[in-house]
Amino acid sequence: MSVMPKSPVARRPRQAAMSEFENRLRRELKGQVAFDAGSRGRYATDASIYQIMPLGVVVPRDQQDLSLALDIARDIGAPVLPRGGGTSQCGQTVNEALVIDTSRWLTGIGELDVEARTVTVEPGVVLDHLNAWLKPHGLWFPVDVSTSAQCTLGGMAGNNSCGSRSIRYGNMVHNVLGLEATLADGREAHFGWVDEIGPASPLAELATAVKAIARREAAAIREHYPQVLRRVGGYNLDLFDCRNPIPYDPEGRANFGHLLIGSEGTLAFTRRLTLKLSPLPIHKVLGVVNFPTFYQAMDMTQHIVELGPAAVELVDRTMIELALENPAFRPTVEKSLIGRPDALLLVEFAGEDLDSQLRQLAQLRTLMGDLGLPDSVVGLTAGAEQSALWNVRKAGLNIMMSMKGDGKPVSFIEDCAVPLEHLAEYTDQLTEVFHRHGTEGTWYAHASVGTLHVRPILDLRRDGAAKMRAIAEEASALVRRYKGAYSGEHGDGICRGEWVAWQFGAELNAAFGEIKRLFDPDNRFNPNKIVDTPKMDDARLFRFPADHQIIPVATELDWSAWDVTRDPLSGDLGVPGSGGDPAQGLAKAVEMCNNNGHCRKFDVGTMCPSYRISRDERHLTRGRANTLRLVLAGQIGDRGLASDEVADALDLCVSCKGCKRDCPTGVDMAKFKIEARAARVKEQGLSWRDKLVSELPRYAPWMRHVGKLAARLERVSWLGGRGKRWLGFAESRSLPVFNGDYLRSSRGEVDKRPSVQAPLPAGEVLLFVDTFNNYFEGHNAAAARRVLEAAGYRVHLNVRGSERPLCCGRTYLAAGRVDRAKEEARRTLETLMPYVERGVKIVGLEPSCLLTLRDEFMHYGFGDEGTRLAEAAMLFEEFLVAEKQAGRLNLELEPLTVGRAKVHGHCHQKAFDAFTPVMTVLNWIPELDVEAIVSSCCGMAGSFGYEVEHIDASRQMAELSLLPAIREAGEDAWIVADGTSCRHQILDGAGREALHVARVLETALSRRKT
Structure with a gap:
């Protein structure tokens, strides 16, 4: 197993001092203080390739807490x-601190x-x-980063x-007017206009010293600071140069706060910021230009x-293909494509006059025709489409x-900025560099200012470093040949910090050191940044160093699809060398979390x-993924997936599967929770409560006889309350009432299991x-059946002779009893396959149950039969x-009789893009x-x-x-x-009865004229 690395540069206090440090923080702060391995591990990474275990974590409740933490x-x-x-993508926010x-x-x-805006x-x-x-005030802060x-x-x-939109509004440094910050010695100061810093200000001596350094290095500043808009490396010493061709302030005033912008927390701790706002554009139109070649897009x-757009953003072929694989993005991307382009440019025009923006869109179409690409622009004028x-x-x-596999697009040169006239040549030659090293790059982002986020696909566990x-x-x-900037947007951090001296030269690099020591x-x-x-x-700082290993773990589900390698040049998965190991696959599925924090x-x-x-990193998809990753690498905990750290992180996970869809990399925490559970x-066995809940499908058939009696007993507070407490249920929560057996009551109307050779009737x-x-809630099933029969379908039900009704196994999965869930799944599969083979659709009512056939059933090793059943399984509305x-x-x-309906979508419906059909019907x-x-x-x-608990x-x-x-x-709306x-x-919390959509449709049927 790999060991959690420590920073090779930071200085850690002695253990005795660390104990007193933690104790003081806990005594004096109102906010959260966490020094346990799990919490520290969750803050050991950002969106970069680096990982450093911090000393501890403080989440201050207020400004007073912040002051106390800094003082201690x-x-x-x-x-x-x-x-x-x-x-942060460069390692700015990881350190042994x-x-x-x-x-x-x-x-x-x-x-x-x-x-004043x-x-x-x-x-x-x-x-x-x-x-x-x-x-509501018609304003916005226009530094609109993708995160x-x-x-x-x-x-x-x-x-x-x-x-x-920096081509119109500039960078953060152009939109910050001042900062309140705490200096290293504990004094608080206002960082604003230099000419307003009085002799009594805590900044007086600092400002004088920094201005002196800037005057001394004036020649070097003019020689080495890149003259491109996107330049964020080092410290902003050029803010004192009023002849700067890219000024920080249009009036030529120097703002001492701009020295802190881009300083990555190395000079002072920012407490408040005063921002310059802009009027919110009233109208926007978007022209999506489709290019046959990437070079043409860059050229x-x-x-x-020159048309004056607010933004020109690149989307390359790799990003197009990956977006088309994501069900959340596919419909949007398809509407913007003309054929199979190699690149797209998203060109936005914005302002107060829609006619003016439409004219600009027409000019874009004309321009592209003049450049030899007629009919290459898809115009989007509707706000929803643009968004x-x-x-x-x-x-x-x-x-x-x-991307699946160990090879990932790695961030380290993605922010190089070059003048637009050189952009096509630069990208073409950099692509040749990638090919010489046996890889390919992914390209996207800010074409308008010559800053493209390019990431070569590398495997840092092998030869990637x-x-x-x-x-x-x-x-x-x-970059030097084209007089560009090596660090253009995302900062220096670790991945570009060593290049500060290369970009600015030895003299300015030494000047940066002087400024750091002054402050x-x-x-x-944040020591040893910039x-x-x-x-x-x-390699000591890599999240995945060359010796990275995972601990042996026995998996219950099939994770082999994630244990693949990718050919960086072709993009093909499963090239020779793929292991297909489910345990490795589990770890690599967890590692799909890139820590971007979406x-x-x-x-x-x-x-x-x-x-x-909670607003707590512990209860976040990213935080949970980090916990799982560290546990599987043996870096925290000592009991693998059964460890307390994992249980603690997953405690509030409701398996909603929202991450399965909303996470752009498809991190599926609900599936990880099944393995961990x-x-x-x-290791620990099941509680009575877990047994009771998980075995519900087995004892439900005889509970129909005692269901009403149990409901009456629950209403006796001294008996119902005591029973709930003993089982671990909340006293204030009403329990579901067994109310019949719809399938049993309908059994006489159901055909026996059909022969595989039976003919396919219409509408089955x-x-x-x-x-x-x-x-x-048998009335839901009855309603669905009536609707289907009214529409002319012959309806079969999921029973087989006198056997217990079929079950998806969801309750067993929630309790971690995957073996029982697989038993139920196998029984269900065997019963339903004759229908599937005859082309009959399997239609379900409860999203969490029916969609189990499309999700978890696919990871039980059922092969082609599982795939075919998943394809045949549909929700009622679908x-x-x-x-x-x-x-x-x-x-x-x-x-x-009621003319309004308010509709709540089940999480799994949303996760599988199955909520829209509810609204449609x-x-x-x-x-x-x-x-x-x-x-x-x-x-x-x-x-x-x-x-x-x-x-x-809930x-x-x-x-x-x-x-x-x-x-x-x-009260006049359907829920x-x-x-x-x-x-x-909804019934417990709002006192309203909510209906299954089948019952609403049934009600509409009942009013049909005959």
Whole structure:
């Protein structure tokens, strides 16, 4: 097993001092203090290739907490590292230091001046949250980076972030007016205009000294600072040069705060930022230019920018293909393609006059015709279409990182910026460099300013480190030839820190060292970044060094699909050398998480409900993936997947599968939880509660006899409460009531198991009635059957003679009893295959059950039969929509007495892109106004919401958006939810009965005129 590396440069306090350090922090701070291995491990990585275990983690509750943490760290001499979203790609936010995470509580927004267009924010404010807050005022902060849903303003300042529209609005340094920060000696200071720094200011001596250095190095500054917009390396000493061709301030004033922008937390700790805002564009149009060759796209960019666009962004062929493989992105990308282009340029025009933007779009079409590419532009004028395509572009990094196998696109030269007139030659020659080293590069991002995010595909576990060094040296020579910048947007960190001296020369590099010592004489603020940075290929700092191994682990599911290699040049998977080892596959599936933090978003989508209520990295998809990765590498814990660290990290995971869809790299935490739960059960056994819940499908047939009696006993508080407590259920949660046996009552109407040779009747379907809809809510099954029969279908039910009804095994999976789940799956497969072979669709009602046939069944080793069953399995609404599209559905519906419907989508419906059909079939009902509730998980999640230790979290998830939306819906609206758990949560939390869509359709049928 590999060992968690320590920084080769930072200085760790002695163990006794560390204990006192931790104890003091716990005594004096109100916020979170974590020094355990699991918590530290979750902060040991960012979105880079590096990993360094921090000393500990502090999440300050407020500004006072922040001051105390800095004071205590200074007393003990401990290094400190500011951290926001942890999305840095160069290793800026990893170090052997006390990590201070500002993203949870230091999120205040205040002091908005609409007329002056300024606002002051704390460093933990997320960019998208700020812009949502500003939107009613007609303003926005225009440094629109692709990680806007999760990155923080403090982190953006530390990196000098840029964004897609920097060609119009500039970089972070052009949009920050001032900062409040704490100096290394504990004094607080305001960093603003240099000419306003008085003699009593804590910055007076520092400003004088830095200005003197800038005057002394004026000649070197003019010679070595790249004259391109995208330049973020080193410290911004050129801010004092009023003749700078790319000024920091249009009036020529020097702002001392700009020295902190891009300093990566090495000079001071930022507490607040004052930002310059811009008017929100009223209208936008987007022209998507399709290019037959990548070279043409790069060569023609210089002409396109002459049209005055707000953005020109590149999407290359690799990114197009990977996006087409993602069900969330495929429909959007397909609408933008003309044939099979080798590259796309997304050209946006924005302003206050729509006619003006439309004229610019027409000019773009004319220009492309003049350049020899007529009919190459797809125009998007609808806001929703534009937003959808920009979301694909913003997910570029994650899309690129969705490649399976050990070889990944590696970040180290992705920010080189060159003048536009050289962009085509530069990219062409850099591609030749990649080919000489046996690899290919992925390209995307900011064509408008000559900064393309290019990442060669390398395997750092093998020969990737040596290739990285060789490619970097050749790339740097190209950058110098074209007078560009080696560090153009994402900062220096570790991967580009050693190149600061190369870019700026020995004199300026020494000057940067002087500035660092002036501000931080003890080298405690994010030490050894920008100044004295270790080598980019120091293997001790790699997340996956050459000796990286995983511990032996027995898997329950088939993970071999992830244990593949990829040919970097062809992109083919499974080239010779693939092992197909399920255990290796599990580790590599976990490693698909690239730490970009997309799961931290709050705007739309399902993931991650537990993070949304906790704001705790431990309960985040990324945090869980890091925990699993470290455990599988033997770097934390000593019991593998059964360890307490894993159980703690997965405790609030509700297996919503939101990450399966919303995570651009497809990290499937629900599937990982099955493996971890199984390992835990093998080691510790099952509780009575777990046995009771998991065995539900087996004892349900006889519970119908005592279901009503059990319900009456539950209402006796002294008896029901005691029983619930003993089993571990929450007293305040009502339990489901067994209410009959739909399949048993319908058995006389069901055909016996058909012969494989039976002819295929027209309109034949099998209704898969799950345990919940059979024993608890049989009216849903009855309604679905009536709708199907009304539409002319012959309906079979999922029973076989007198045997127990078929089951998907979902309850067993939730309890980690994969062997039992496979038994149920095998029985189900054998019964359903004769129908499948005859072309009969298997139609289900409960999303979590039916979609198990399309998901987990595929990982049981059933081979072709499992695949065919998965292809035949459809949710009720999916089947109706498919039949309608095929012209076979004849379903007449009449208006309802209630004219509005509010619809909540089950998490698994969203994960499998199966929620849209629910909205579609409801819209078939005349005069019904249908509206989807924008919500994450309902929080019930099977038995999760019944459990005494989880009921509070369950209710908090429901209160995020679902229950408030239902309370606001009014009594005159239908509440529709296909999930049995969702319906129970809605009834318990809002006192409203929610209906399965089949019952709504049945009601429309019942009013049909005959």
